[in-house]
Amino acid sequence: MQTPYILVAPTGARRTKQDHPNLPIQMDEIIQSAAACFAAGAHGLHLHVRDDAGQHTLDPGIYRETLAELETHLPDMGVQITTEAAGVFDVATQLACLDGVKPRWASISVREIARDPALADRVYGTCVDNGTKVQHILYDVADVALLADWHSRGIVRADQTSVIFVLGRYTTGQVSHPSDLTPFLETFENRGPWMVCAFGQNEHACLHAAAQHGGDLRVGFENNLLDGHGAQFTDNAASVNALADTLKAAP
Template sequence: MQRPFIMVAPNGARRGKAEHPALPISIDEIVDCAADCAAAGADALHLHVRDADGVHSLDAGRYREALGELALKVPGMRVQITTEAAGLFDVGAQLDCLTGVAPGWASISIREIARDMDLAPRIYAACAEQGTEVQHILYDTGDVALLRNWRGRGVVRPGQDGVIFVLGRYAAGQVSTPDDLRPFREAMPDATDWMVCAFGPAEHDCLVSATLEGGKLRAGFENSLVGPDGRPHTNNAASIAALRSQLEGGLS
């Protein structure tokens, strides 16, 4: 079996140092984390930036600075920016972020963009015009249905096919399981460029299962701070190394 593609999501929009001291917040911390994760076996980075107070940001300048530093430190690592609103930003701010950064790759929550149907087509048009690869964030089969509808109506442009299936959610005691992938695969059996992330201590079990079906993987502190025994990973690189080890054992 081909070596699976792994993206690390080291921080997300919501977690902070109080939840894990090794969670990277500053650009310098994110860049150092990316280098460690690349050495541990990560192929790509899902990038969130924070403002001076450590709050989730869509500031184009901060993104450009982070992308520049990452290109210097880990030139072989693919980087995807997030446009996640996280309850803080409207669709206009998400569009401004995309056009202000013009990234090579971005994740876009289709349910967030659906908040403003005047701007939704402009989001996807901007990505097509500037060459930004899109990965649609899908939280449930309702999001899958919305994506299909938008494809049929031409809101989503040809070639904007990447998706990530999110197993579970931010919640106390969340334990995603490999079975949580099944509704997504049944609703979208024709997906060819798909990735999975999962919450809770069974994160890596979910990802290994997805690999057996041909999926790409996203792991890291955005989704889970702990391993299957409930003990915290030392850092994101330790999580990636543990996942690589589990994959090698499970796929051999």
């Protein structure tokens, strides 16, 4: 099995210290968590930032400051920012974030951008202009179809093919299964680079299945806090390390 790219998502937009005391929220915590995850085998970081009240934000200034610190401390670790709306931000704010930060890499949900179709072309064009690599977030096969339509119409540019398939949702007790990947693979035609993340304590089983199909992997507290036996990982690095060990042991 080819070694997959491992992206760690240590924070997310919704969880707090009440969910896990080692959830990294402050910038210094994010840097420390990223460093530990990099040492444990993660290749990249999926970055969420919070405001002074600890709430999810798309503030360009906070992003730029955090990215600068990450570049200083972890120059060899890839960093992807999120544009996740999280039920708070509109498409105009997402566009302003992309234009204000000019990140090297960003995740963008086609479903969220479709809330304001008039801005869709500008969102993806801005990424081209700023040299931002796009990873499209796909929650179901309807999102796969939407992305294919936007590709055919030139809204999403021809080389913007990278995707992440999301198995499961932010719901209490959510447990994803490896079979949840099948509909995505059956309908994904462009076959650009693809990645998987999965909610619930079957996260690592889902990621292992994705790796066996040639996919890359996103792991971390944004999607799951638990090992396969239902016990909490001590921190994100422990989850990354466990995943790396599973992959090394695979035939």
